[in-house]
Amino acid sequence: MKNDNNMKIFVLDEEIYSKEAIALAAYVYADKAEIEYKRKKGKIEIKFESDESSDESIADDFVNEILNQQCRIDLTKKNSRVSTIIVTKALLSAAGEHTVRG
Amino acid sequence: MxxxxxxxxxxxxxxxxxxxxxxxxxxxxxxxxxxxxxxxxxxxxxxxxxxxxxxxxxxxxxxxxxxxxxxxxxxxxxxxxxxxxxxxxxNSYLFAGTGLHIFVMTLRCNHTCVYCQSSAIDSSKKNTDMSYRTAKASVDFAFKSPNPTITIEFQGGEPLLNWDVLKKTVTYARSVEKKTKKNLIIALVSNFSLMTEKKAKFLLENEVSICTSLDGPKNIHDKNRTYGKMSSYAVTVKWLKYFKREHDRQKNENYRIFKPSALLTVSKRSLAFGEKIVNEYVARGLEDIFIRPLAPLGYAKKYWDSIGYSADDFISFYRKTLHHIVKLNAKKVIREKMAMMILDKVLNAHDPGYLDMRCPCGASIGQIAYNHNGDLYTCDEGRMVGWSGDEIFKAGNVFKDSYSSLMSSPVTKGCVLSSNLEQQPLCFRCAYKPYCGVCPVYNYEVQQNLWGNMPSNDRCKLFMGIFDTIFELLAKPKEAAILRKWVQK
Amino acid sequence: MKHSKDEILLKSDLRKYSLDDIRYAAYSVTDEAHVELKKSNLKTIEISFKRKGKVSLKNTVKRFTDELKNEKIRADIFKNNAELREHLILKALSSEEKPQPQTDDAGLTPEQEKELDELISQVEEEIKKESSGRKNADPLGINQTWEEKNAGKRKKSKK
Structure with missing residues (x-):
């Protein structure tokens, strides 16, 4: 990780951390940091600038958050059908669209 | 097969x-x-x-x-x-509509509790009282739910500060109950400071369940719940006695009188006094104690450093206190409500209606919080976030939105999706998944997004500790027999 | 495995554990460590653990390796059961309520039967009235807002 006052530049493997995961994590950190990312030869280069702290921990927290989002994406690939069925049922029942058990 | x-x-x-x-x-x-x-x-x-x-x-x-x-x-x-x-x-709640409707009758309160998560304001500010027009519209809205059982829970601030409207609303709600032939449960959560015999009689005759806060013996309760120069404990205990007596001596009335109940909010101060608190409940003749952890929401978030504690601290308190409760059961039945709700799921495969612990959570689809001005929130916790200026959990308004539009609002959907354990990486693999639930409001307030991040989520850790405590007891035959009796059907 | 007090580097074989398994196991210890994964070569993932606070990084890495073994087993079991699980949950969500079994004393008295018949015809009458001449009835009024319902009603003047 390169450091330049509050700006950090780091590179992640796109095979391990998808662009989608990085985008979701960047959204979570939108209030805490300015984040830019771009593809660079099979890697993703991330520029992370935060006023909150000059030490590395907030950028490291951000990488943990990318992993959080990535694991959610991994799970969605395996389990989206059951997940969707349950949520759909819950919302439809609440809206009275199906017969309700007493 | x-x-x-x-x-x-x-x-x-x-x-x-x-x-x-x-x-x-x-x-x-x-x-x-x-x-x-x-x-x-x-x-x-x-x-x-x-x-x-x-x-x-x-x-x-x-x-x-x-x-x-x-x-x-x-x-x-x-x-x-x-x-x-x-x-x-x-998972029977997946087949039902919104059951719990929380009416915030006023934001005013005459207590200044150290942890007040309802973010109550000074009792002179009447512009935060719910009008009868709003209350009536809220009753009508609540009865639009397809759930055959509607629970209206009056809260605040201190709801008795808006007594006239509360009284009229109870009468109106009972009339709607008769018309719709639904089953209506009414509950009141009050600090009892403004209770009178006349009010109590009206509430009992209209089958209103009575609930209050009791944080333990006088020295603990009064330090947590300041009531000017008076003793909140004295007034709480006085009316608990009254309602218990009315329940115990009821016979052949045209209405049912329910046992009064009390809630414990665990603050930092409570942590050293688990056994004393339980003994106080037993002494007051209460059969249930609900050990509720404090969450860093609303007012409590601001003062978390002085009133809050870590998940580990709470788990240690809960374990010790629950063990004490189980021991006491040899002489006198006293049950812990959180444990009871979990045991009801574990042993009876029955949904106890605990909206914080289900998948998806009860945001809008299980409960709605009706603010004094008619604004509708996904839950009471969501309303507290709204009080601090962030309206992310406001789902609609009782005058402007229909019940069905509330259920399909982006706010409702966002909470339902983000509390689906099938999509939470840690929860999906967790042994306790069938019994548990996440809270998007907590996740948002503490981890800045509705989904949260479970490995470092203190609420997750806390609940895991509660489950571990209960399953440790269930592994021991003598203790398991006591716990099973608590939820025997 | 390289290590110092504040950082441990570990290598994981992709022939033994899938990338998903490694990612999840790494994720599971993010309460105690900042974790970063890098592809070392085609068959190896390098995982860096940097400790948060005063935890023992060795214990954190042990948690990771235990969780990795568990995750491999869980993933296998899940894959094996995914279809069946989906079928059972669908079945649970779509099955009709089973009628309660009759008990010996469940029969109604003639008076109770008469009362029930009267109640049924009352309800049928009400349903007929509500749905007569109205298409797309909304008996619960759930599609109507308060404002729509009360439009045109004169407000009472406040004194």
Whole structure:
């Protein structure tokens, strides 16, 4: 990780951390940091600038958050059908669209 | 109905190393493997049996195998009808509409509790009282829910500060109940400081359940719940006695009088006094104590450093206090409500209606918080976030929105999606998944997004500690027998 | 495995554990460590653990390796049961309520039967009235807002 006052530049493997995961994590950190990312030869280069702290921990927290989002994406690939069925049922029942058990 | 293994042409399909194992999750509790499946069935296994189960090497005539087969842990021996019926029973809330409707009658309060999560304001500010027009519209809205049972819970601030409107609303709600032929439950959560016999009589005659806060003996309660120069404890205890007496001596009334109940909010100050607090409840003749952890929401978030505590601290308090409660049961029945709700799920596959602990959570689809001005929130916690200026959990308004538009609002959908444990990486693998739930409001307030991040989520850690405590007790026959009695049907 | 007090580097073989398994196991210890994964070569993932606070990084890495073994087993079991699980949950969500079994004393007295018949015809009458001449009836009024319902009603003047 390169450091330049509050700006950090780091590179992640796109095979391990998808662009989608990085985008979701960047959204979570939108209030805490300015984040830019771009593809660079099979890697993703991330520029992370935060006023909150000059030490590395907030950028490291951000990488943990990318992993959080990535694991959610991994799970969605395996389990989206059951997940969707349950949520759909819950919302439809609440809206009275199906017969309700007493 | 046994599941047949597939054969492809003349060669058996390569099966996994765990071919006969049904989908299950596990965790180490009290030195054993605690196995739990989607249907809520559980089994404790010693390490050698766990290994044998994984490798499908348990002798088929062994008690362990038979028990695991009966509970749906052996893929080739699953009773589909029985298991799906159990899943359906445990998740019955998926088939119902909003049951709990929280009416915030006023934001005013005459107490200044150290942890006030309702973010109450000074009792002179009447512009935060719910008008009768709003209350009436809220009753009408609540009855639009397809749920055959509607619960209206009056809260605040201190709801008795808006007594005239509260009284009229109770009368109106009972009339709507008769018209719609639904079942209406009314509850009042009050600090009792403004209770009178006349008010009490009206409430009892209209079958209003009475609930208050009792944080323990006088020195603990009054330090947590300041009531000017007076003793909040004295007034609480006085009216608890009154309502208990009315309940105990009721006979042949045209209405039912329910036992009064009390809630404990655990603050930092409470942590050293678990046993004393429980003893106070027993002394007051209360049979249930609800040990509620404090969450860093609303007012409590601002003062968390002075009133809050870590998940580890709460778990230690809960474990010690629950053990004390179980010991006391040898002489006198006193039950812990959080444990009861969990046990109801675990032992009876019954949904106890605890909206914080279900998948998806009860945001809008299980409960609605009606603010004094008619604004509708996903839950009371969401309303507290709104009070601090962030309206992310405001789902609509009782005058401007229909019930169906509330259920399909982006706010409702966002909370439902983000509290779906099937999409939470840690929860999906957690042994306690069939019984648990996440809170998007907590996640948002503490971790800045609705989904949260469970490995570092203190609420997750806290709930896991509660589950561990209960399952540790369930592994011991004497203690298990006491816990089972608590939820015997 | 390289290590110092504040950082441990570990290598994980992709021939033994899938990337999903490694990612999840790494994720599971993010309460105690900042974790970063890098592809070392085609078959190896390098995982860096940097400790948060005063935890023992060795214990964190042990948690990771235990969780990795568990995750491999869980993933296998899940894959094996995914279809069946989906079928059972669908079955649970779509099955009709089973009628309660009759008990010996469940029969109604003639008076109770008469009362029930009267109640049924009352309800049928009400349903007929509500749905007569109205298409797309909304008996619960759930599609109507308060404002729509009360439009045109004169407000009472406040004194």
């Amino acid at each position: 046994p599941v047949k293994e597939k054969k492809v042409k003349n060669k058996t399909k390569a099966v996994s190393a765990y071919g006969a194992v049904a989908d299950s999750r596990w965790r180490k509790v009290s030195g054993k493997y605690l196995l739990i499946n989607d249907f809520g069935n559980f089994e404790y296994l010693k390490s050698p049996d766990f290994d044998k189960w994984l490798k499908s090497k348990l002798p088929k005539k062994s008690k362990v195998f038979e028990s695991l087969a009966e509970k749906g842990f052996i893929r080739t021996h699953m009773d589909f009808d029985k298991l799906t019926e159990k899943w359906r029973s445990a």
